[in-house]
Amino acid sequence: MTILEAELTPMMLKQDMDRLFLKKKLFNFALPALVLAYMAYVFVAFDVAGLWQRVSWQNAQTLVSDSYSYKTHVTRDNRDASVSVAIEGERKGAYPEGESPAWVSLGKTAQSDTVIDLENGHLVRFGPESIEYDIPGYGLVRATPNRSKGVQAELPAGDVPDWISVSKNRLAIKTDAGRLTVTRNRSEVFRYFTGWELFFFTLDSPYHGLGFGELMSRAATGEAGAIFQDFWTNKMWRHQDVAWAIAETLLMAFLGTIGAGIFALPLAFMAARNFTAFGPLRFVMRRFFDFLRGVDSLIWTVVLARAFGPGPLTGALAILVTDTGTFGKIFSEALENVDEKQIEGVASTGAKPAQRYRFGVIPQITPVLLSQLLYFLESNTRSATIIGAITGGGIGLLLTQAIITQKDWEEVAYYIVLIILMVMMMDWLSGWLRRRLIKGEGSRAKRKARADGKAFLLP
């Protein structure tokens, strides 16, 4: 350009450089400034400042503490003075009638006291008439529930601390040792423990509370089937349902991805310039792919769910339809990039058209095809989780259900861990298969080609 001109003074060069630098500087400042301005707009549009007031720290606390601990409810029905003990207060986790953990000593008759030891000196006593909570360092709190007069609470003298709330019909005490709530109809003590108590066996199983060694020795003496049966049908954690849900999710991803590949391949031939001379057909096929991709999996999911109802089939079909569009685009681009020489070579041996495709084209595009299929298999595992949450199928459904109840956060944590492990496993499997099946995949050259945009890729 300027260098080629004959008269080039240092002065002119400097001017040129100055202009170039100014442009670069402006660009360097303008771009971040633009991004910052946009982020500021989003900050206002999303009302991020107001978010801090809306954050529910209470919910955050419940979520975190629930995910690694469980609570045992000791409940007294104030009408008939009967006492029941249940993990998480659920029927599925209830101790059988007349049984209780060691820290609860049940009264033998309705007239005798039930004593609950919350440790460190915290002692709750369910008497025949009133409930007493002995709090170390504070004193004795007594509450008498009465059908007509509500809850009458007697507190030690002085101000009521903020961890006790008293009203006409309710007394609630929250200490580090546990919680006590007394209402007109029932009195309830919560005590918190670390862990997922019923994860392996529920209380009605004879294997609950046994150590690993003990279980193994029992399994060795012929009880393995029964032990597995109790674990598999665990009503609290539903291992069977969870395993099926994961299988359904993987099935959706598998059927959807492979099915899309099978449908897309012949269509891709119709959309590739070097295989279809008829222009309008190519145009129609390409617009068809664009349409499938543009409608998006959300809309496909919604439409297909109307026809097929909730379940893994709907999810698989939604993935299949969307990805047929994506694969069609990728495959037809790959087909347009095939080396004509190889096809000519095969043709020169007198091969018929079918043989030309088989030996001249397919070997060339197989690596691209397989590698894309495997990439999508991994990413569709994630999509299948999301689609499952919308249509109702697989682990996505279990997760949304668990979140909606807003109390089984330990199950939510468990499902999240399972989902992450599932996706990471598929990621690893897909990478391993790619390396095994495709020569050169994962090498520097291949990655460079991909980085240069030579291979289309959706992460």
Place this chain on the structure above:
Amino acid sequence: MMADLTAAPLTTADIHAQYGEMTRRKRLYGGILLVLFVALMAAGFRTADGRNAGSFRDGITHVFDYPAEVLAEAGEKLTELPGHLVTFFPALIETLNIAAASTLVGLVFGTLLSLLSTRGMAAWPRLIPLFRRIMDISRAIPEIVIALVLIFLLGGGPVPAMIAIAIHTAGALGKLFSEVNENASLKPVEGLESVGSSWGQRMWLGVIPQVGPNYVSYALLRFEINIRASAILGFVGAGGIGYELKNAMSWGQGRYDEAAAIFLLLFVTITVVDQISSALRDRLIHGAKA
């Protein structure tokens, strides 16, 4: 091969027989694999069909019932369509904003993670495996998981969706970026180091100019994906066009014209953004066509 040459020469018939044998074996293996694969697909399909609420056979004839109903109703109320498009436009903007903001945030964190986990560029080489694991995990978490948990904490709205998508984007872009980084020349970095520049300066002046176009190209691709993701997250309560779609659908018949307007908005947006971004990416990677 060498041994064969010294031994008695093979006749053409021998070679033919050997080749035939090899081909047959290859075909047999291929055939077995194919049969296994077809069986797996068929079994998978039957299982999925069995566990679905409606069967494939019953459903396939009704696939177009719903779109037909929606279109018919939209057709009847064609005059109201422009009005609906205007009504739902702000929701579309919100969806786009979620996608754009999360792509930007993800771009920043993805860049940091990728630089910190590339050999030769990392500020703390010992921590490379740690940053790789962070990327793996944030890539593995489906957006919906984080979004649902955050909706519980923050209430519905665009922010949970934005954070959820940003986390996933950071992981996904981080992985792609580290592949790009591996191909970048380390010489500018070494040069800058020799004149005593800090890590930030080395990255900003030595690496980013080399990898910038690729980064932006991947980020654009991600933006396309994130529009879809933010529409989907809206469906589970995170605001934007997905949320409006869910509402329009739950009203059912009589309001299908609104659903049609939303479908249309979403379709046009995705298609347009796809086209623009693919043209831009082409320009970034292959340079402007002179």
